[in-house]
Amino acid sequence: MKIGIVGYGKMGKDIFSLFFDKLPDAQFVVIDLFGAEENTEAVLKTLGKSLKRKKLTEEQYEFKKDSFLFTDDTSALSGCDVVIEAVFENMAAKKELFAKAAQAVSDDCLLLTNTSSLDIASVFSDIPHKERCFGLHFFYPVKLTGFVELNILPETSQSNAEKAAQLVTAAGKKPVVFKGEYHIYLNQILACMVSHAIYLRESFGASVAETGKAVEELFAVAGPFDVLDSVGLGLMAGSPDNFRIERNKGLLGYGCEKMNGWLNEGCSKETLTFLDFMSERESATGADCSKAPLYMAALILNETVNAADEYSGDRAVFLEAVQDTLGLAEPLAAYIEKFGIKDIFAALDELHSKTGFGSYIHKDKSEWDRIFA
Numbered sequence: 116m117k118i119g120i121v122g123y124g125k126m127g128k129d130i131f132s133l134f135f136d137k138l139p140d141a142q143f144v145v146i147d148l149f150g151a152e153e154n155t156e157a158v159l160k161t162l163g164k165s166l167k168r169k170k171l172t173e174e175q176y177e178f179k180k181d182s183f184l185f186t187d188d189t190s191a192l193s194g195c196d197v198v199i200e201a202v203f204e205n206m207a208a209k210k211e212l213f214a215k216a217a218q219a220v221s222d223d224c225l226l227l228t229n230t231s232s233l234d235i236a237s238v239f240s241d242i243p244h245k246e247r248c249f250g251l252h253f254f255y256p257v258k259l260t261g262f263v264e265l266n267i268l269p270e271t272s273q274s275n276a277e278k279a280a281q282l283v284t285a286a287g288k289k290p291v292v293f294k295g296e297y298h299i300y301l302n303q304i305l306a307c308m309v310s311h312a313i314y315l316r317e318s319f320g321a322s323v324a325e326t327g328k329a330v331e332e333l334f335a336v337a338g339p340f341d342v343l344d345s346v347g348l349g350l351m352a353g354s355p356d357n358f359r360i361e362r363n364k365g366l367l368g369y370g371c372e373k374m375n376g377w378l379n380e381g382c383s384k385e386t387l388t389f390l391d392f393m394s395e396r397e398s399a400t401g402a403d404c405s406k407a408p409l410y411m412a413a414l415i416l417n418e419t420v421n422a423a424d425e426y427s428g429d430r431a432v433f434l435e436a437v438q439d440t441l442g443l444a445e446p447l448a449a450y451i452e453k454f455g456i457k458d459i460f461a462a463l464d465e466l467h468s469k470t471g472f473g474s475y476i477h478k479d480k481s482e483w484d485r486i487f488a
Contacts, residue, residue, distance in 0.1 A: 116141045116282075119195040119220070121212050122202035123147040123154060123185070126229055129257035130201055135183065137286040139175065143183040144191050146212075151185035158183060189215040197225040197282065199251060204230060204350075209238050217242050225275055227251035231302050231350075232357040235266050245270035251279055252299055254440065262436040263288045266298040291436045292428045296359040301440040303358045303367075304418050305342065307474055308441055309351060310370025311414045312339035314470070317373075321402035323393040329404035330411045335444040339411075340390065342442075348374050349384030362421065362473035369472070406462070412450040413462040417477050419447055423486045424478065430486070448487040456480055 116138065120131050123145055131145055135158075147154055159180060166176040184191060189212070192198055198216050202208055213226055220226075222244045228235060229252055239248040250266030263283045267276050280290040293300045316326040327340040343351055352374035355367035378384065382392040419437050426433050434447055443450075451459065460477060467475035477483075 116197070117144070117195045118142070119144045119146070119192040119198035119216070121146040121189075121192075121198060121200045121216065123150065124201070124203070126253065126255060126257070127201035128154075129255065130199060130229070130253055133253075133257050133286050133288075134282075135179075139178075141182065144195060145183065145185045146187065146189055146192070147185045148187045151187055155183075155185045158185075190219050192216055192219040195220050195224055197227065197279075199227045199229060201229040201253075204232055206233055206237060209233065210241060213239065213242055213248075223247060225279060227279065229253055231299060232353055235298055236268055239268070246272040247275050249276070249279070250298060251283070252302075254301070261289055261439045262291050262301070264299060264301055265290050265292045267292060267294055269294075289432060289436070291432055294427070297422070297425070298359070300360075300422060301436060303360060303363060304415075304422070304437060305440055306351065306358065306367055306370065307363055307418055308411075308415060309339045309343050310366045310373075311411065311474070312343075313370050313373050314366070315404075315407055315410055318469070319402045319404050319407065321400050321404050322397040323390070324397065325399060325402060325404055326407060329407035333408055333411055333415075333444060333450070334442050336442055340393075343374075344389040345386055347384055347386040348378050348382055348389055352378055352384075360422075362476065363418070365470070365472040366474040369470075409454050409458060410462050410466065412454055413459045413466070414474065415441060415443070416447060416450060416459060416483075417463055418474060420478055420483055420486050424482060434486075451483070451487060456483065 118134055118141055120127055120143065131143065134141060135143060162171065162176060162179050165171045171179065198220060200209060200212055202212060209228060209230065216226060224247065226239065226242060226248045228238050228250050230238060230250060231252060235250045239245055242248055245268065249268050249271045250264065252264035252266060254260040265276060265279055276292065283290040312326060316323060319326065323340050327338050331338050337345065352371055355364050355371050358367055382389060419434065423430055423433055438447055463475045463477045
């Protein structure tokens with residue numbers, strides 16, 4: 116198999132590294148506009164270390180060192196079976212790159228975008244043979260997350276979706292398939308969680324640190340504000356119109372408004388700056404945040420139920436993907452047992468009454484029982 120990767124920033128580098136490590140017989144073409152020579156040397160250096168440490172045999176090393184090409188010439192994609200685009204989130208840039216890629220490859224080469232926010236149909240609007248075009252969305256850091264989203268279009272053929280799923284599985288990840296308004300869904304529920312945490316901070320009259328501390332028991336490693344810090348306001352504060360599920364637009368709009376307010380107040384767009392910015396501006400309030408874990412679990416469970424009810428794929432895989440993406444310490448059903456369905460519904464009713472946000476409207480208990488059976 117020959118895999119093309121367009122873009123070698125953080126995501127492109129991680130995607131290349133994943134497949135390069137996991138697919139020993141694959142060949143790679145990486146379109147790298149700014150550092151082809153430097154990045155070639157870096158990969159060769161890493162391979163040399165692996166040989167020296169006996170992680171590779173001499174035969175494997177000889178194949179690997181000749182199995183990749185970094186170049187700024189998109190015509191080098193010729194012969195690729197798959198092209199994965201991982202450039203910055205700009206529609207014009209992605210459309211231009213796919214137009215060049217489509218000219219270089221055969222009509223049956225898969226053309227896949229890693230976009231985390233843009234409309235996937237629009238990315239491929241000018242590309243012929245749309246049966247091979249769809250989204251393949253990885254999460255950062257790629258090697259530490261277990262799932263990859265296949266965001267398929269109406270024109271996507273079943274056989275091409277299966278090829279992409281097989282590629283993801285071969286790389287040690289689990290594919291989870293989304294369609295239509297559920298494209299890039301795992302990003303949406305993550306954004307809902309962050310926006311909900313921002314609302315809880317406001318409603319409790321607490322600081323970011325106090326609110327984050329109050330909900331940390333729910334998360335294995337990083338809570339909502341840690342996620343916001345690691346992603347950065349530059350990405351998290353985008354328009355809620357990037358997400359297409361109507362019920363979540365109120366909550367996401369609220370979160371975007373607050374985050375853009377922090378940007379206007381001087382917070383950097385970059386990663387690992389938000390928590391420092393807030394710690395310099397806030398002091399402990401002593402606010403009562405004791406209900407924060409219940410309210411946080413209620414939102415996460417409710418959005419999961421609403422989505423799972425409409426999800427057409429393997430529900431068990433979907434539930435596992437939500438747990439993995441949000442970094443929950445326990446399976447989702449454990450939080451129903453922990454907090455009790457009566458208190459969860461009461462919390463959701465209270466949240467909806469105060470905000471009017473559709474994200475807090477819940478289905479009947481019978482639906483919850485069916486989803487988590």
